[in-house]
Amino acid sequence: MASQALAQPIEAVTEESSYSYMEDGKVAGPATSVVTTVLERAGLSEYHLAMYPWARAYDIALGEPNVLIFPIIRTPEREAHFKWVGEFEEIQTVLYKLRERSDLVIAQLADAQEHNLGVVRDDVRHQYLRSNGFTRLVISATPMDNLRKLLAGQVDMVPLSPRDARRFCEELAMPFENLEAVMPLSQITAHAYLAFSLGTSDELVRRAVEAFRQLQRDGELKRLMAPR
Numbered sequence: 001m002a003s004q005a006l007a008q009p010i011e012a013v014t015e016e017s018s019y020s021y022m023e024d025g026k027v028a029g030p031a032t033s034v035v036t037t038v039l040e041r042a043g044l045s046e047y048h049l050a051m052y053p054w055a056r057a058y059d060i061a062l063g064e065p066n067v068l069i070f071p072i073i074r075t076p077e078r079e080a081h082f083k084w085v086g087e088f089e090e091i092q093t094v095l096y097k098l099r100e101r102s103d104l105v106i107a108q109l110a111d112a113q114e115h116n117l118g119v120v121r122d123d124v125r126h127q128y129l130r131s132n133g134f135t136r137l138v139i140s141a142t143p144m145d146n147l148r149k150l151l152a153g154q155v156d157m158v159p160l161s162p163r164d165a166r167r168f169c170e171e172l173a174m175p176f177e178n179l180e181a182v183m184p185l186s187q188i189t190a191h192a193y194l195a196f197s198l199g200t201s202d203e204l205v206r207r208a209v210e211a212f213r214q215l216q217r218d219g220e221l222k223r224l225m226a227p228r
Contacts, residue, residue, distance in 0.1 A: 010039065010047040010204075012068040013057040015120075016142050018167035019071050019088070019192070020051065027051050031071050031088055033224045035194055038085070038215060039068075042207035053141035055122045065199025068208075071192035073124045082195035083205045086212035089225055093125060093188040096150070096165060097157045099180040104156060106182050118146040118155035125159045128188050144168055159185055163227065 012035055014020040019031035027049040039047050047068070052060070061069035062081060071088050072078070095112065097104050106112050116136045119126035120143055129137060138155045140146040147168045149155045160168075169176040194212070196205050215221040 008046070008066045008201075008204075010044060010066050010068055010200075011060070011064070012039070012047050012049045012070065013060050014049070014051055014070050015054040015057055016051060016144055017071070018161070018163045021167075022051060030225045030228075031192075031194075034088060034212075034215065034221060035068065035070050037220065037224065038194070038208055038211045041211035041214065042204075044204065044207065054120055055141070058122060061195070061197045063197075065197055066204075067197040067200070068194060069197070070194035072195050073190040074193045074195075075124060075190075081198065083198060083200060083202075085194045085196065085205065085208050086216070088192040088194065088221075091161050091163075091190045091192050093159050093185040093190070094162055094165070095157050095159050095182040095185055096179045097182050098150065099178055101156070101180075104182070106157075109183065109185070109187075112157060112182075115156040116154070118149045118158040120146055124190055125185075125188055129159075144171070147172070157182060159188065 014027065014032065018029070020027060020029040022028070032049065039045065057069055061067045069082070072082070073091070074084060104115065113134055113136070116138050117129060117134060118138050118140060119129060121139045121141060126137065126139065138149060140149060143160060143164055146158050147160070150158045165179055166176050169179065196208070
């Protein structure tokens with residue numbers, strides 16, 4: 001039974017971000033490199049990489065066996081719904097506006113409730129802001145769509161990691177300096193992991209965990225995740 005479980009193909013799902021993105025028609029990026037290295041080292045060479053909007057990727061990982069989702073923020077609410085492998089890195093969140101919007105003056109997070117904020121459907125930032133009384137949330141399927149709405153004036157501010165903000169500006173051929181950090185959202189500091197769906201065999205997960213720890217020990221994880 002164990003050998004049969006290990007022979008099952010793995011669906012590795014992710015969303016568009018600075019950690020995973022399409023390049024030459026394939027899913028690429030630093031987190032993707034970590035995932036493929038972990039799977040190869042674990043002897044789990046039968047896998048398929050796919051990119052979806054976050055809400056779709058999350059639903060697949062919740063409902064189907066042999067699914068690896070990455071990067072996923074580890075929260076108490078999600079703890080029992082996945083088999084956790086390892087942490088890529090800590091992700092900071094910053095609330096950004098366009099630098100030209102001198103009319104937007106935010107002294108504390110509560111002040112932002114008076115403005116339209118762009119969020120990605122069902123990610124941790126959307127969930128946090130919604131649970132803290134933010135009602136003027138404009139929902140997008142992807143972080144890039146979120147930033148495009150900021151540039152088009154459809155929202156006033158967006159929460160992004162600095163790493164994502166820089167990469168998306170590059171993709172849009174826009175100077176990063178056109179964005180201005182309003183404030184760090186320390187309440188949404190998060191830990192990005194890779195995790196398997198509950199319907200995945202324990203032996204498969206064990207192999208992936210050991211491969212990931214080896215990646216940490218030999219410094220390969222840090223090298224693969226280093227900004228370029």
